Amino acid sequence: MKFALVGNQNCGKTTLFNCLTGSNQHVGNFPGVTVAQKSGKIRGHKDITVVDLPGIYSIRPYSGEEILTLDFLLNQKPDGIINIADATNIERNLYLTLQLIEMQIPMILVLNMMDELTSNGGSVDVKKMSEILGIPVVPISAVKNEGISEVVDKIIQTAQEKEIPPKIDFCPEGPVHRCIHAVTHIIEDHAQRLGVSPRFAATKLIEGDSDFAELLGLGENEKELIEHSVLEMEHDRGLDRHAALADMRYNFVEELAAQTVTKKEISKEQMRSKRIDAVLTHKYFALPIFFGLMFLIFWLTFDVLGAALQDLLGGGITLLTDKVGAGLAALGISPVVHSLVVNGVFGGVGSVLSFLPIIIVLFFFLSILEDAGYMARVAFVMDKLLRKIGLSGRSIVPMLLGFGCTVPAVMATRTLNSERDRKMTVLLVPFMSCSAKIPIYAVFTDAFFEKHKALVMIGLYVGGILTGIVTALLMKATAFRGKPIPFVMELPNYRMPSPKTVALLLWEKAKDFLQKAFTVIFVATLVIWFLQTFSPKFFVVTDSSESILAYLGRLLAPVFSPLGFNDWRIATSLVAGLTAKEAVISTLGVLTGAGTENILSSLTNLFTPLSALSFLVFTLLYTPCFAAIAAIKREMNSRLVTAAIVAAQCVIAWVAAFGVYKLAGLFL
């Protein structure tokens, strides 16, 4: 059996999903889109799958998430719907419930956060609510793991007995009532042929869903009849079709709540949230607090915790590599195999694993902020700034993370609410200069811009941001035009983050990264090793200038001659930089024969200050490492798009570097 988990955002859907499935989860993308799909087997019921659908407020064919939910419920035909609602915010949550009931699929209503309601002296007459709605109602507290087994029992029972929710009239006799019944009557045959509920189809049609009219195969005559009926209703009701139906649902829910729910006007949690917000979204404090928090997370991740873990892991890998290397040497193994194991395999694994501590530490902090409800405040505070480039406030977080490391930053876009924002943010993140590029800047500014170090550094960062902004504006005007996502965002109450949710998210991110790391990134590192180690005739090279990579560098070098550096060693180092940006400097050191210590003097032979500047601009903007490409591929869910992004980054980098080279040439 297959169940769909449906509910509003912030109603504890993920927590319930975690309770139901434990770590038995599979996270992927929905086919063809970048919306995350989670599914898992219910604990103790290996034959039952639960699919966690995106959090939505209504079933309308507008946002990607809504289309997806509608599509899943209509076409995948789940055996049952588990509709979760926040008991402390019952009116708005039950609005979706009414739409789901119309779909005539066996379903149960799960009232979450009951503990919060009761601790505030509130209560729900579960029996009465169940009678009025005609579906089982189960009160639970997902955070406290209360009522979960009853959810499982009830949904299995309801699905097995195929208990279809009854047809309820959500409104008393009147224009809307007449209209719904008239339209239902017109389309009944069509809907039944399609296997969807006539009532549901009728409300969709009244709301003007033209795709649905096509799907049902309605004739012109029928469409006209429906339109006539709707117009009559609008006239008699004095409200247009959308408002009339929303009004009908909310009136029903208000009435239902009045009969079954008692609660205080304002709960303790709401008061607490207001007090916290008095500081966190304060007119003057909000921005300093946000940037302070981000700085703290950066510092802890890249300087303290993450760095310590990274050192530990790196030390372990080095130790192991040395031991294995010594062992292989002692056994007299062929130098090729020795190099394959030591430089290729261990080098590859090492460079992959070095990302892991950063990802884990970063997501530890991020998931706490997300779970606590702070990210919605970030969106609230930063919205005005990011709206100018066609994004909403939340995108600021992945973009800031981009200054640390592109990989977790791209992974962090998953928490954005709209698919459009997610894609656009993924495109912009790589323009934020990542920390692995700092050594390159440091060496080059040392060698060429001794007097203007800070200026060049800041210039590079600002240049990256500006390129990002220009790219965003271009995308807003082209690829992402005409799909504005409404910024209508709930500000949920602050809550204590649940350790289980945080732990599962960390596990998911780590697993996700390692899976792709050991495929894409590992293979890519091996390929680079192969190119570095062998000559075009497949002899092992002793002089790195004879390697295939060097020959590729020679082929590629002329491409860079308009940028002022036509040298195969530079081209080669840029290719090597794809494994990790640190490799740019080390490769230059090896190829010039200077080593890393004497790199400064060899650089002055290779570059003029002018070409050094254009090289820095190119390094700033061109494709980040393989790990980042793998992360982008994961989020974009398309090889073609990823390839296009990589190509675009290289072209943008080339054009920008060329522009800087020519422009600066006028002054220097």
Added chain:
Amino acid sequence: MTLDKTAVGKTVTITKVGGSGPLRCRLLDMGLIPKTKVTVQKVAPMGDPIELQLRGYRLSIRKEDAKNIEVSSGEEVL
């Protein structure tokens, strides 16, 4: 009067939700429908968006969208 012009701290009643398309539907879905009481809680530090309280929860919308929501202060309704 429209919602974007409503003073912070004031509670008003929605009389009409204008605008069109997905955004308007989203506003209706979130419970911003005629006769609903709304309190303007806060304006974001940069002057936009605004924070509302309605139906026992808090919602943030942009001023340009709040412009489409016509309201009347409590007394007028009575």
